[in-house]
Amino acid sequence: xxxLRTVWLHLEKELRLEFxxxxxxxxxxxxxxxIVVVFSLAFDPTSQPTLARQIAGGLLWVGLLFASTTALNxxxxxxxxxxxxxxxxxxxxxPSALFLxxxxxxxxxxxxxxxxxxxxFFIFFNLHILGQASMLLALLPLGTWAIVVxxxxxxxxxxxxxxxxxxxxxxxxxxxxxxxxxxxxAATGILTGEAEPQSALRILGIYDTVYTxxxxxxxxxxxxxx
Amino acid sequence: xxxxxxxxxxxLFLATLLILIVGFQKAMVAPVDxxxxxxxxxxxxxxxxxxxxxxxxxxxLIGALGYLYFRRKDEIKAAAWDALxxxxxxxxxxxxxxxxxxxxxxxxxxxxxxxTWDERLTTFLLLWLxxxxxxxxxxxxxxxxxxxxxxVLSVFAAVDVPIVYYSIRWFRTQHPSPVFGGxxxxxLDKSMYPAFLWNxxxxxxxxxxxxxxxxxxxxxxxxxxxxxxx
Numbered sequence: 001x002x003x004l005r006t007v008w009l010h011l012e013k014e015l016r017l018e019f020x021x022x023x024x025x026x027x028x029x030x031x032x033x034x035i036v037v038v039f040s041l042a043f044d045p046t047s048q049p050t051l052a053r054q055i056a057g058g059l060l061w062v063g064l065l066f067a068s069t070t071a072l073n074x075x076x077x078x079x080x081x082x083x084x085x086x087x088x089x090x091x092x093x094x095p096s097a098l099f100l101x102x103x104x105x106x107x108x109x110x111x112x113x114x115x116x117x118x119x120x121f122f123i124f125f126n127l128h129i130l131g132q133a134s135m136l137l138a139l140l141p142l143g144t145w146a147i148v149v150x151x152x153x154x155x156x157x158x159x160x161x162x163x164x165x166x167x168x169x170x171x172x173x174x175x176x177x178x179x180x181x182x183x184x185x186a187a188t189g190i191l192t193g194e195a196e197p198q199s200a201l202r203i204l205g206i207y208d209t210v211y212t213x214x215x216x217x218x219x220x221x222x223x224x225x226x
Numbered sequence: 227x228x229x230x231x232x233x234x235x236x237x238l239f240l241a242t243l244l245i246l247i248v249g250f251q252k253a254m255v256a257p258v259d260x261x262x263x264x265x266x267x268x269x270x271x272x273x274x275x276x277x278x279x280x281x282x283x284x285x286x287l288i289g290a291l292g293y294l295y296f297r298r299k300d301e302i303k304a305a306a307w308d309a310l311x312x313x314x315x316x317x318x319x320x321x322x323x324x325x326x327x328x329x330x331x332x333x334x335x336x337x338x339x340x341x342t343w344d345e346r347l348t349t350f351l352l353l354w355l356x357x358x359x360x361x362x363x364x365x366x367x368x369x370x371x372x373x374x375x376x377x378v379l380s381v382f383a384a385v386d387v388p389i390v391y392y393s394i395r396w397f398r399t400q401h402p403s404p405v406f407g408g409x410x411x412x413x414l415d416k417s418m419y420p421a422f423l424w425n426x427x428x429x430x431x432x433x434x435x436x437x438x439x440x441x442x443x444x445x446x447x448x449x450x451x452x453x454x455x456x
Contacts, residue, residue, distance in 0.1 A: 150382075157375055161367045171363055174355040175382055178389050181348070203389075210385055218378050221294065225374040 010101025057187025130193030286314030
């Protein structure tokens, strides 16, 4: 069985499980919505449109980052039940295919959340894009992948740790901060039209490539750690 | 053999102390900066610790890679490499803290503020956060897996360091443009070089000596754990 087929099988399994329960999707959607509402109440964006434009990019990514950390832990704890993870460990298929399938599934879930919540976000924050709106199409996938690829990896890394719910943000945020910085500066550049997002997008691209490679190479090590 | 190692360790320690004393003397008699006055002298401590803090993560990485290589082959050797990784991470955190604190003191006088979210300061803070999170992971992870998981995180963190370093060239910044290799107006006055180089050598060696001490104690702890497991 070739590699891509294995990845596809893992992805299919994740999607089927998720669409049966829809736990992660519903949780993330409502969580991000709550964060958007809390921030809107705190800053009153309708009366300060300029301020709203300047901070909206940051708030959007912070909300998504928080929401994805809640879902990412769930996606691995599912594997702990009935010793599924031990079965995965013994199977002859490459472990990185399991990781890639799960990361792609999480990427799809977070993208769905973004697609549903972006319009609501724009309405609540009374936003008008002053820069190149088409750049959002490059920024959203790159930024989402940056969060999800490391998040999936570190959720697996902390799987057997004490208080793993706490551990994931503790190790994910410092690693993800350079990407978050680039995501926020690109989003703010697009919304305010004051800065070109290209250089930040390039950093994100490099970040994504580097960390996808490192994760794929090291996943076997953490899966078989004892 | 053991005696020789101990003797050379003590010799290195004394030599480092001597270099630091010379460095202190040179830093205090170096000419006053034309624009900044006396306060610029903190530069002789800030820059060496910042440069060392960018080098020591690679000691942590080397330790982690050594551990990952030996972990299935030779447990005793693997424990030593893991101890090196731990020592590297701890000293990186200490040097980062020194760099941040001295920079903050200088910023208060030169810029009038303790802290600014300039890219270089931010990324240096990120470096500090990375190695604190590495030390936290070691504390949280289940016994037996600590070394493997920490080594993996250390590879991730080390990959972040160049991103951190180059970001000063990617984003615009308030931090003084790099003094070395920074283009126009960069570079030190000739009269300041001796003080800077003595301090750089002194503080770098001091870090290495501390890593050495910590390596020895951490390796003892690891070996004791292995003994207990048997």
